[in-house]
Amino acid sequence: MKVFDGLHAFLWRIPTQNNCNAYLIDGEVKILVDPGHRHLFGHVLKNLALLDIYLDQIDVAVVTHGHPDHLEAVTQLHASTMFTMSGEEYRNIKKFAGPGMPEPDFFLEEGDVTIGEHRFQVVMTPGHSPGSLCLYWPDKKALFTGDVVFFQGIGRTDLPGGNGKELKNSIQKISQLDTEYLFTGHGEILIGQEAIKANFKKIQAYYFNYL
Ligand SMILES: [Zn+2]
Numbered sequence: 001m002k003v004f005d006g007l008h009a010f011l012w013r014i015p016t017q018n019n020c021n022a023y024l025i026d027g028e029v030k031i032l033v034d035p036g037h038r039h040l041f042g043h044v045l046k047n048l049a050l051l052d053i054y055l056d057q058i059d060v061a062v063v064t065h066g067h068p069d070h071l072e073a074v075t076q077l078h079a080s081t082m083f084t085m086s087g088e089e090y091r092n093i094k095k096f097a098g099p100g101m102p103e104p105d106f107f108l109e110e111g112d113v114t115i116g117e118h119r120f121q122v123v124m125t126p127g128h129s130p131g132s133l134c135l136y137w138p139d140k141k142a143l144f145t146g147d148v149v150f151f152q153g154i155g156r157t158d159l160p161g162g163n164g165k166e167l168k169n170s171i172q173k174i175s176q177l178d179t180e181y182l183f184t185g186h187g188e189i190l191i192g193q194e195a196i197k198a199n200f201k202k203i204q205a206y207y208f209n210y211l
Contacts, residue, residue: 003181004140009189010047012036019043020070020185023144024051025137029059029116032081033135033144034185035073044073056080060115062108064146064185065132066093067159074102084108086124089131092161108133123174127167128155134174141180148174151188151199154207164211171208175200 001009010022019040025031030053035044048054055078063071063085071093074083087107094101110124121136128147132155135144147155148170157164182190182199190196 003183003189003191007140007142007181008047008051009183010044011189012040012043012186018069020147021183021187021189022047023183024048024053025118026051026053027117029118030057031115031118032058032061032077033183034064034070034146035061035077037069038072038076041073041076060084062115062135062144064134064144065089065129066097067129067147070146070185071102075100082106086122086131086133088124088126089129089133092130096160123177125167125170125174127157127163127165127170129159130161130163132170134170136174136177136179141178142183143174143177143179143181144183145174146185148185149182149199149203150184150186151190152202153187154203154211155185157211168208168211171200171203175204 003009006026008024012019012021019036020034022036022044023033058081060082066089082105084104084106108122113120113122123134123136125132125134125148132146157167179196182196
């Protein structure tokens, strides 16, 4: 699904199997956000093929956090594709991961990052996992949230390293950004400032009592 020029959303729509939404930031440099589960990577391949894009054309894979349903398929990428995630998350995940854990080519930390012609802000958002990040794309007012917030929902805090208080602070932090597109790690995406504001309001009114 093309959301706007330069952004394709590969939404996961099979409720009986858990996998994340993947996103392609297209341009001179092509970036894949959250490749998903290894055994379900056909979903990404199929969507890329529909765009006449093959794996060797993907320059960088950005992973929002280290859970298998977002990270695992990094191992299926072409050898020329660089892989990046937060250093904090990598150090934490490495404790649990087996020997097959892919090594990032570079790490993302809080602040600005330029990948090819694309300029982003990395916003560190711990809580769902210790080193979760959101990727904010100021030129498009787009925010990739991983599992921090969803349409009418928030990420779990009961997995290793999860922390409700931190998640609350992280959600407050990203709710301040000027966002037209909220690209969630699972479920529906949100388009339009009003819809996004209303979603944050709903989350703060409901879930913040339990964090
Ligand atoms: Zn997760």
